[in-house]
Amino acid sequence: MGVLIELRQASKSITVSDSVQLDIIKSCSLSVSSGESVAIVGPSGSGKTTLLNLMAGFDQPTSGEVNLFGQPMSQMNELEKIQLRGSRLSFVFQDFHLLPALTALENITYLLTMHHKDHIHETAHYWLEQVGLSKRSGHLPSQLSGGECQRVAIARAFALGAELILADEPTGNLDKSTKDKVVDLFFECQSKRSTAVIIVTHDLSLADRCGRQLTL
Amino acid sequence: MLSQFRFFWVQLKYMPQLPMLFLVLCVGFTWVNVLYLVQVGVETTINDQSSKLLGGQLRVRTDNPLPQHQVDFLQDTGIQYSQAQMFRSMIVYQDTFSLALVKAIDGQFPLAHSWHVVEQLHPGELILNSNDVWLTTDSALALGAKLGDKIEIGYHTFNVAAIVLADLEQMGNWFELSPRVYINLGSVDKTQVIQPGSLSFWHWYFVGESEALESLKQRLKQDQASTDMIETNQESEFRKHVVLDRVFSYLHWFGMMNIGLLAIMLVLLTQRYVMNTSYLVGVSAAFGVPSKLVFKYLLAIYLSIVLTSIGVSLLLSLFSYGLLSNVILHVSGYSLSQVSTSQLVIMGFLSLIIVMGLTWPMLLQLAQTKAKDLLTQADSVECLVSPLVIVSALVSMGVLFSLQLRSPSTGLLGLFSWSLVLLSLMLLWHGFVKLLNAIGHALPLPLQFAVSHIRYYQSSYRVYLVAIVSSLSFVLICTILTQSLQGFLIDHHDDESPNYFAINVSDDDKDRLQVYLDDNRWAYSQIYPAIRGRLVSVNGEPIESRYGAKRIQNDYLLRRPLNLTVSESLPVSNEIIAGQWLTGQEAFNSVSVSKSYAKRFGLQLGDEVSLRIGDREIAAVITSFRDIDWYSFQPNFFMIFHPSILNNYPATWLTSFYAPPEDKAKLINMVKQFPNMTLIQIGAIVEQLSHLITYVGLMSSVIVYLSFMFALCLVISVVKLQQKQRDKDRQLITKLGGPKYLWRYSLQLECVLLVMYVVIVVLMLSYVLSHLLLLMLKLPVAQDGTIYLIFSGCASLLLLSVFHFSLLTRR
Structure with a gap:
């Protein structure tokens, strides 16, 4: 099993004022291999989302190193990071980030088209079917419930064929029964594709479903 | 490529500001383009018309017929010449009358080109006999007269021998208040309209070798009698300043207000477009689609809307210009010049540059913002209103105003006014x-x-x-x-209020006119003498050195004779604002000057002004300035002298009066009783x-x-x-x-x-x-x-x- 992402003594601090530095993440080390599922848990303000942003390349560590797919991110330019995100890395966000003007199906086909993938419609229909929304493919996000929107977001993440999925509070906006269904579906898809997932959450039941837990 | 574009096009249904953007651009550009087209069109047409001037290559407007020494020179140098006398008069047909501009032409006119004849009484060559009159289409319409009818001009009756299109003068005939008629130059005296002191002017026309014409021009410049000298095929500054510039200046200021508003709308609508699309860019970038690729499509959509609206506005502008041209054609018989392809290309290109200047920095900012910031961005306009955006928008608005007003300084003033308001x-x-x-x-x-x-x-x-x-x-x-x-x-x-001006009343008719007005119980203002005189010097300094040749050429109040008058009492619509009215011993040598005239020419109390009346010169000291209510519909004058100064000079008389609408028959009778009087309604x-x-x-x-x-x-x-x-x-x-x-x-x-x-x-x-x-x-x-x-x-x-x-x- 190859290592997909590796953090070596990664730290992130911000300057609050001229003399005050606030450490958000201190010397964090982590390694995730393909097929693994890792939960990052911790109380609010512990730096979970910041850590995820470092792994996604949205942010730079103050010190230490982040290697993604064997390449140090500090040596990548913005375009290389973007290209890596599209081909091997994907996301599931707490507030879904579906495009409101596009239908459930189009939200998936849009990214597949932009990445010049093959069999776009077949892939999109397949993943919508996997998340149980094949009959809602023509609906706009505003016509779907929160749980359904998150399922579309999950289908989108897996449809892109990423090796690693970063999920930021994927059940944060869902009620209990919807949450359970979405979590089941998420792990079902993960096992089918042997995709590695890193989930940021403060929901311990979700964290328990993961193979490993990192507490901040 | 197309399938990718489709996804961005779908976003449009969530962007209601785009149809509004389209409308704003269409309305704004149509407005700007029509103003531009009309202004350029009028000037081009005027220049085109100059080359079709019936008179020839050179025209001189003056107060006198060609003097003999000039005629001798013309004969020696082989220059062909023609002259025409022009004056306003009433023309009467049965019970209808109209004010007309009479152009009395000699046998040589036209020196170039030919008449546009609508119809003529006798087939064959068009000759204007001494008892004939040619009506223009609008004068025939005003009178309801046809070929063969008899119409009266002053004391003479003429036969309508032809209906023609008015001949083109330099700068067109569009601002002529009265329709035009043509008579033979030899018949002017028969009409008795021209009295000593009457307002009439002459046009001299010349055709010849360029060297000979150049030498003629030098001679004419030395001759004090000649005033306006206009060469055909040469843009004249005169009429533009007097009429067109005023019309366009009102349109421009009004346009600047609207264009400023529409420019603000354009910036705000683009801002909303950028705000709406930023989320799309953010999501795309998060999933590995480069922002610049998405931006490329969004820009393509924006540009397609801009280009379509520019295209639509060009079509609308052409349509409006064509409509206006047809109206002018209907009214004057001549249409505006055609719009050239290069004009259209320039307009479209400028429109694009202006839109980009107003909106480009905002669009660029979208391309440069990081994905994370775009995803988490609140609905704030702050992030898009950077100093660069503001400076670029202001510069573009400045350029737009300058192009629109065709003057950078006025454009800057407009920009300053708008900036101040904002x-x-x-x-x-x-x-x-x-x-x-x-x-x-x-x-x-x-x-x-x-x-x-x-x-x-x-x-x-x-x-x-x-x-x-x-x-x-x-x-x-x-x-x-x-x-x-x-x-x-x-x-x-x-x-x-007075609803008629009676001008050009002869000395003999003055008392009779007063009786007529009294008999009809029509209220009238004082009857003033009008003496034509030209300012020649101030404090002994000739106006040529005081104001310069260019100023004289551009200012008709310096170039042409003024209407002067005399009065012992201050006219009702006047108020003394400095000095004293013409009273006491000094009054015999005094003149009262209007405030606006004094300000225009930098005159002070105590200055001595000299004026040439006919071949004599008079001098008077300015002893008072008057504020004049020009809208009182009373006769008003720039200069009023003490009666002792101008008593012996030839004058016509003028007054204004009120005639109720039911007295129309009496008015017709009045025109017939005073044939050489001119009535302005x-x-x-x-x-x-x-x-x-x-x-x-x-x-x-x-x-x-x-x-x-x-x-x-x-x-x-x-x-x-x-x-x-x-x-x-x-x-x-x-x-x-x-x-x-x-x-x-x-x-x-x-x-x-x-x-x-x-x-x-x-x-x-x-x-x-x-x-x-x-x-x-x-x-x-x-x-x-x-x-x-x-x-x-x-x-x-x-x-x-x-x-x-x-x-x-x-x-």
């Missing part, structure tokens, strides 16, 4: 928010909530309320100006002016109301975008046990506060700007409070409904 509005909003902050804590709870909402959304409110306030202010200003202009005309031309001119003001007011209102509608739509869309956060706030308040009415009251109070702010600022801005404009237009600044009251009521109701709809209805 800055004032920003400062007022800042003050309003400060005030709310200061008093907020002492207010009841619903009002505190309302104040906190305004404070929270102040950045987006600030920008969009500026659009509403400025457009609404211009609606009010347009209404005030239109009403003031019409009110001014009505005030100055009430039922008892002021009432008809005032009525035409009133109609014109109504049309211009209506046209301006349409564009300003459109801008206001765009601004309203923008505010609605911005308020709607706040709804998600507001819903969260409402749910929180309810969960915390707050009463339901609290939320509703706070929103209603927010509406009321915003509407109060808008209406008060609009009233303040309109009051100040309309006062300034009325002062500039020299109109009375006393304004009727009723219009402000009605406007406040209507605007408040409308805005309350709009804000209520936006804030209190759910999506």
Whole structure:
């Protein structure tokens, strides 16, 4: 099993004022291999989302190193990071980030088209079917419930064929029964594709479903 | 590629600002293009027409016929020449009369080209016999006369021998107030219209070798009798300054107001487009689609809208120009010049540059923003209003105004005025928010909530309320100006005001005219003598050295003779503002000068002015300045002398009088009794002016109301975008046990506060700007409070409904 992402003594601090530095993440080390599922848990303000942003390349560590797919991110330019995100890395966000003007199906086909993938419609229909929304493919996000929107977001993440999925509070906006269904579906898809997932959450039941837990 | 583009095109249904953007661009560019086309078209047409001048290659306008020494020179050098005398006179056909410009031509005219004959009595060569008159199409229409009819000009009866199109003078005939007729030069004396002191002028026309013409020009320049010298195929500055520049200057200032408004709308709409698309860029970048790739498509959509609207506006402009050209063709018989392809390309290119200048920095900013920032971005306009955006928009507006006004300095002035208005509005909003902050804590709870909402959304409110306030202010200003202009005309031309000017009354007829007016009980003003004289020197310094040749060439008051008069008493519509009226011993050598004339030529009290009347010169000392009410419809003069100075000079007489509409028959009788008198119908001119003001007011209102509608739509869309956060706030308040009415009251109070702010600022801005404009237009600044009251009521109701709809209805 190859290592997909590796953090070596990664730290992130911000300057609050001229003399005050606030450490958000201190010397964090982590390694995730393909097929693994890792939960990052911790109380609010512990730096979970910041850590995820470092792994996604949205942010730079103050010190230490982040290697993604064997390449140090500090040596990548913005375009290389973007290209890596599209081909091997994907996301599931707490507030879904579906495009409101596009239908459930189009939200998936849009990214597949932009990445010049093959069999776009077949892939999109397949993943919508996997998340149980094949009959809602023509609906706009505003016509779907929160749980359904998150399922579309999950289908989108897996449809892109990423090796690693970063999920930021994927059940944060869902009620209990919807949450359970979405979590089941998420792990079902993960096992089918042997995709590695890193989930940021403060929901311990979700964290328990993961193979490993990192507490901040 | 196309399938990728399709996804971005689908986004358009979530961007209602794009159809608005399309409309704004279409309206704005059509307006700019039509103004540009008309201005260039008129000038090109005038120059085209110059080359078709029937007179020939050179025309001189003067007060006298060609002197013999010039005729000798012309014969020696082989230059062909022709001359025509022009004067205004009444023309009468049966019981119809009309004021006409009579052009008496010699046998050599035309020296070049040929007449456009509509119909002629005798087939064959067109010859103007001594008893013949040729009518132009408009004079035939005015009289209802046909070929073979007999019409009277002064004391002579002529046969209508032909109907022709008016010959083209330099700069066209579009501003001729009276239709034109042609008689033989030898028949002028028979009409007896030209009396000593009558207003008439001569045109001399020349055709010849260029060297000979050059030498002639030098001779004519040395000859004091010649005044305007115009070469064909050469752009003349004269008519442009006098008529066209005035017309276009009004149109430009008015256009600048509308274009400024539309430019603001364009910036705001593009801003909303960028705000809406930023989320799409953010999501795409998060999933590995480069921002620049997405930006490329979004820019393609934006550009396709811009280019389509530029194309549509070019078509609309061409259509409007064609329409106007046809109207001119119908009225004058000549149409405007065709629009060239290069003109269209230049217009389209300039339009594109202006749009890009106004919006490009904002679009670039979208391309440079990081994905994370785009995803988490709140609905704030702040992130897109950088100094670069503002500077670029201001520079583009400056360029737009300069191109539009065809003068960089006036463009800068327009830009400065707009910047001042926008800055004032920003400062007022800042003050309003400060005030709310200061008093907020002492207010009841619903009002505190309302104040906190305004404070929270102040950045987006600030920008969009500026659009509403400025457009609404211009609606009010347009209404005030239109009403003031019409009110001014009505005030100055009430039922008892003079509605006719009788001019060119001969010395012999003066007493008889007074009796006629008395007999008919028509109220009339003093009957003044009018003596034609030209200013030649001030304090012994010739005007050529005092004002320079160029100034003289460009200023008709220096170039042409003035109407001078004498009076022992101060005319009713005049007021002495400096010095003393012509009384006492000094009065025998004194002249009273109008304030505007003195200011124009830098004259002071005590200055000695010399004027040439015929072949004699007189001198007088300025002892008073007068403020003249030029709109009193009374005879008014730049210079009034003591009777002792001008007693022995040839004069005609003039007066104004009121004849009720039912006395039309008596007027016809009057024209027949005084054949060489000229009658000008002021009432008809005032009525035409009133109609014109109504049309211009209506046209301006349409564009300003459109801008206001765009601004309203923008505010609605911005308020709607706040709804998600507001819903969260409402749910929180309810969960915390707050009463339901609290939320509703706070929103209603927010509406009321915003509407109060808008209406008060609009009233303040309109009051100040309309006062300034009325002062500039020299109109009375006393304004009727009723219009402000009605406007406040209507605007408040409308805005309350709009804000209520936006804030209190759910999506």
